[in-house]
Amino acid sequence: MASSHIALLLLPGSRPPLSRFRGGPVRCANERQALFSRIAPVYDNLNDLLSLGQHRIWKRMAVSWSGAKEGDCVLDLCCGSGDLAFLLSEKVGSSGKVKGLDFSSEQLAVAVSRQYMLSKSCYKNIEWIEGNAVDLPFSNCFFDAITIGFGLRNVLDRYKAMEEVYRVLKPGSTVSVLDFNKSDHEVITTFREWMIDNVVVPVASGYGLAKEYQFLKSSIRGFLTGKELEEIALAAGFSSAKHYEICGGLLGNLVATR
Ligand SMILES: C/C(=C\Cc1cc(O)c2ccccc2c1O)CCC[C@H](C)CCC[C@H](C)CCCC(C)C
Numbered sequence: 001m002a003s004s005h006i007a008l009l010l011l012p013g014s015r016p017p018l019s020r021f022r023g024g025p026v027r028c029a030n031e032r033q034a035l036f037s038r039i040a041p042v043y044d045n046l047n048d049l050l051s052l053g054q055h056r057i058w059k060r061m062a063v064s065w066s067g068a069k070e071g072d073c074v075l076d077l078c079c080g081s082g083d084l085a086f087l088l089s090e091k092v093g094s095s096g097k098v099k100g101l102d103f104s105s106e107q108l109a110v111a112v113s114r115q116y117m118l119s120k121s122c123y124k125n126i127e128w129i130e131g132n133a134v135d136l137p138f139s140n141c142f143f144d145a146i147t148i149g150f151g152l153r154n155v156l157d158r159y160k161a162m163e164e165v166y167r168v169l170k171p172g173s174t175v176s177v178l179d180f181n182k183s184d185h186e187v188i189t190t191f192r193e194w195m196i197d198n199v200v201v202p203v204a205s206g207y208g209l210a211k212e213y214q215f216l217k218s219s220i221r222g223f224l225t226g227k228e229l230e231e232i233a234l235a236a237g238f239s240s241a242k243h244y245e246i247c248g249g250l251l252g253n254l255v256a257t258r
Pocket residue numbers: 039046047048050051052054055150153154192195196200212213215216219247
């Protein structure tokens with residue numbers, strides 16, 4: 001642990017208890033892995049349907065906030081079916097490199113098939129890796145930018161994941177973390193939970209995935225607020241961290257620079 005972290009540990013109240021950064025006890029990693037593998041075949045289509053296509057706009061914003069540019073070497077962490085990796089691929093171009101990492105082989109299989117079907121020339125710069133966000137198979141200071149789209153919330157040890165992101169980012173580089181926003185405003189929470197209960201889960205039940213999409217509600221409840229996301233980034237060593245609310249506070253994007 002870096003010496004600065006030890007100093008933070010010693011100052012009372014200067015650092016939130018790390019337990020706050022662990023995902024809820026709702027599921028162990030294997031159960032989460034199985035959940036995302038089960039939804040992999042319909043994941044993209046349901047995202048488009050249930051967000052009326054808006055999630056693609058949110059993901060473009062996340063990529064823009066990452067600062068990825070032509071020729072960069074970048075990571076889409078918790079890449080799933082690859083939405084953000086494909087956007088990063090177009091951003092860094094054929095001279096750049098994109099790695100998409102996920103621990104669900106079924107999600108990665110969908111990403112590979114999309115890469116083949118979409119067959120844009122720049123997509124040849126994407127490599128898919130099966131791995132765990134809390135133990136990244138990359139050297140220190142390896143990436144020019146990192147995105148995590150709807151992933152950090154689903155990682156059990158979020159602090160460890162942010163430490164790993166910090167480790168593999170080059171100094172001065174940025175991670176862009178897009179996810180639902182654990183809002184302080186009750187109206188936003190009420191609206192989102194009503195939508196999940198009365199639209200998302202009923203639609204998902206048509207695919208036999210009611211339980212999986214019901215998990216959305218509990219996982220958002222167990223997530224970190226924007227302020228806590230900024231805290232976790234600073235505690236992990238980032239020099240700056242800012243959480244931006246989007247879509248009326250339904251979602252948020254943490255931008256943290258090493
Ligand atoms: C891309 C989106 C969600 C990804 C996602 C994340 C998870 O943690 C899951 C966990 C379990 C099952 C599925 C997921 C999952 O898909 C966001 C868009 C898809 C959402 C399912 C739609 C949610 C709708 C909003 C609550 C309200 C949108 C209002 C308006 C259309 C903007």
